[in-house]
Amino acid sequence: MGADHHGPAKGLTRWLFTTNHKDIGSMYLWFSFAMFLLGGSFALVIRSELFQPGLQLVRPEFFNQMTTMHGLVMVFGAIMPAWVGLANWMVPLMIGAPDMALPRMNNWSFWILPFAFTMLSLTFFMDGGAPNFGWTFYAPLSTTYAPPSVTYFIFAVHLMGMSSIMGSINIIATIMNMRAPGMTYMKMPMFVWTWFITAFLLIAVMPVLAGAVTMMLFDIHFGTSFFSAAGGGDPVLFQHVFWFFGHPEVYIMILPAFGVVSEVLPTFSRKPLFGYSSMVYATASIAFLSFVVWAHHMYTVGMPIAGELFFMYATMLIAVPTGVKVFNWISTMFRGSMTFETPMLFAIAFIILFTIGGLSGVMLSLAPLDFQYQDTYFVVAHFHYVLVQGALFSIYCGVYYWLPKWTGHMYDETLAKTHFWMTFIGVNTAFFPMHFVGLAGMPRRIPDYSLQFADFNMLSSIGAFITGFSQLIFVVVLLKCIKGGKSATDQVWDGAQGLEWTVPSPAPYHTFTIPPQVR
Amino acid sequence: MLRAQHRRRLMAGAISMAALVLQPALALAEQVERSDTNMRVGATDVSHQVYDLHMFSLWICVAIGVIVFGVMFYSIFAHRKSRGAVAAHFHESTKLEIAWTIVPFVILIFMAVPATKTLTDMYDTRDAALDVQITGYQWKWKYSYPKEGVEYFSSLRTPRDEIDNLAPKGENYLLDVDEPLVIPAGKKVRFLVTAADVIHSWWMPDFAVKKDGIPGFINEAWANVPEPGIYRGQCTELCGKDHGFMPIVVRVLPEGEFNTWLASRKEEAVEERALMAQNFTMDQSMERGKGVYEKVCAACHQPNGEGIPGAFPALKGSAIAMGPMEGHIDIIVNGKAGTAMAAFGAQLSEVDLAAVIVYERNAWGNNVGDMLQPIDVANFKKGK
């Protein structure tokens, strides 16, 4: 460091050795975008194969590798790192802290990821190919019957878990210790609150995932039988352990989305967030409930009826706090003075489409109905509505919202709106028809289907391609905005509130070296 | 001599099968009213309950959506800055918060009550008139009637050429099997679902039955189908390469016809066991072995015997397939623990085991040239 400790170092070492939350945040976001394009290209292979009945492009064994890797890359490579990136950039700026609490660990938790995903991607070139047992990797398909690459997959999952745990420890430490004077917990911005809760979820469940893959490792290489009935184990145990991680995991991906939307709506409605404290309590209750509903992913494994009923009722309960959130958002918009810049469009689309995903979630929660929905395209439609139209849309929402603060330039609004509308049309064309084919009886994760599903599948594929290629518009918007464009004011949006808007645009390399005073 | 016997048996079989299969097949309509956009009403009382509950909760969701989005769109229209809207400043209302916590809760109770009732019905597997055991294999189903000693495999019948787009696709593309499960109409049938390798899931939408087959465990489900007919479904748990190619077909027969069918299957099982004592010639073994191989082994080891590198070894030129007979019988009969190679000793008859081994040793350029008789396989098994 030495003499020049106010600006970034030059060249590659700036990125390799940086401990600056803004640099690390940017790296997370770039990495996430790269993974999004990779996972998206897998999705396009899937949708190309499913364009028509019959096997055209790929063999079933490769198709299974595509569905598996699409899920893994999108969940662990695209959505989660995008949130950590946004947290890195924005949490210190929103609470008036100069940086994250544990900057060196921050560097490390990022740099683990490229190695984890390089290793995961290289499994494509191994004998037997990449993991092909679905992103949920149910044993014994993922143990006794797995390709040899499963060991590398296990190692990669361990690395991702370490990265997430370190990231969340850092976020919790930052939020608890580095808030500006006067920023009490109940004055924290919603994005900070939701991430605070998310970080606790991550610390609680990533070790459980690590436990699951370690048991797999032992079953595969060291002769144990955790998941094999022949040796006294139980394949269903795997599912319990996996979903004890997996269900909170879906809230890990969606809680920060609630935060972003709760920041953006008040800004563009020019009206304070409705029901701030009930938003905080709703988030906390969703997080709590997320620990006691895991077996709703397993209604068909043959649980006793008492178990089915418990998980059904608990799952239905989640609709209550989630409803509170949606009603609060709508009341925030009500009698506001709204304008519809790109972040606001993404936020509104989020509310509508996430609510659709939430409502199909209520239907799925009903155990007797789930016997007809489970493992069909209805489920695929449901979780894409909450993860694409939910999590991804709110990531775009946040990125457009804060982009002027990061680059110091306004992005091209027309192009950005084009990006929004093309994506909006694309995802709905892709995912809405999946409700229909699912109800009509099409199982998920199949490379070929019977003729009655042909029309809607073709439509879905067209939607997927529209979605995929529309993301190239975003690349253009982004590059243009980094290069130049209208200068952004410090305030950027006239309705924006909060500490991040008090620093100059672009945000200087070091901010809040003197803590601001919150009234 | 063997030929003649064989043919006679085939003839008898063909005639009885023609009587049993063809004639009801003409009368048995496809019972599914397939909708392209919605859940099927299905054929049983339980499936009707499920359908009604599905429509009920769907309409509740639609109503909630209309109200919520209605308010939102009104607001988007009326409270926009470009229309001169000035922002209000309210940001709290305890009354509202309480209302929109309690109202959804009450709505949920209205959904939970019928759901609990339907679930209780689905779980009531008592007093079944017939038990059928369903076992999932990579990638076929085995159906057995334990009390009658009848069991058989059911696998995809759609020709490869249709899947590879070399022939036009038939009406029941991917939803057709060689031997459907057969059950009587109007009787409560209990399904005991399990699996032999990985997890599968047996789904018959028209009965609203979906149960995972889990290796080492047995799950229960039931159906009482009033109308004879043909019903179709698929495996719904990812089970490896050919997960998309293991459909489920159930033929529901009037009780009398069902009993005749079951009796003839019993007889066939007895005749099949009689074949054990016979000596096969090389040609006969090769012919039978080819059939067994293509039906049972080709999914993994491929029709040309070349396997899939990294996943399934080639049998063409394989040291085991061309090596000492003992080792070869061993891997087929006992499988190889910890791999996808199952113990086929429990799946195939001695006749089929002997035939497929002979076939492997002498197909695709393998040229060991030795013979194996069903009795040898039986002795091998006894020696174990």
Ligand SMILES: [Cu+2]
């Ligand atoms: Cu299966």
